[in-house]
Amino acid sequence: MLVNSNKTLTPIGQVKRCTGCGVVKCVSLFYKSKLGKFDRASKCSDCTIKYTREYRKENQAALNAKQRKYYEENRSAVKVMQRKYCKENQDIIKAQKRKYYKENQAALNAKQRKYRKENQAALNAKQRKYRKENQDVIKARQRKYRKENQDVIKVQQRKYCDELHDNYVSYLLKIETKGIDFEITPEMIELKRLQVTLKRLKKEIK
Ligand SMILES: [Zn+2]
Secondary structure, three states, X not given: OOOOOOOOOOXXXXXXXXXXXXXXXXXXXXXXXXXXXXXEEEEEHHHHHHHHHHHXXXXXXXXXXXXXXXXXXXXXXHHHHHHHHHHHOHXXXXXXXXXXXXXXXXXXXXXXXXXXXXXXXXXXXXXXXHHHHOHHHHHHHHHHHHHHOHHHHHHHHHHHHHHOOHHHHHHHHHXXXXXXXOOOOHHHHHHHHHHHHHHHHHHHHO
């Protein structure tokens, strides 16, 4: 019996019986293997895919452990290989990342927002620590940026001042609390903004 699978069957040539499904199929429907008859695997490609999938599912935990163990034992080799792969496939990886980001933008943003909200205190502490430890580097970087972008900064500053942007209000708070280890919270910014708004209104009325 010659059964046609969903793959096209070459009309001529040898056939063999699959040890998986028991169906006699054209040898072109078996993966190449040096071990089997006609240099083909004993199971047809459909069965091979099915069995591989089932095997993976049943042995996932063991396979994961094996992979982890291999990674632990060959950490440096794996890293070298990964770096080499990344370097040789930069463009492909970049395109893949861009595509993924584009397709999942909303979900990714929401996830990030959620993470930031849940870890705000820790993140703030980390940032404060980093700033404290890298004061000189940060200051030098800021000086360089300010020097190179004077005009842009002036326009932006005026805009921030008019709008009472968070950055501008934080800046006012920072001046007022200089020398104190003071954490500026969104509530503090909101209060300060109200205060400045009132001050400005008073000035207008006068
Ligand atoms: Zn089969």
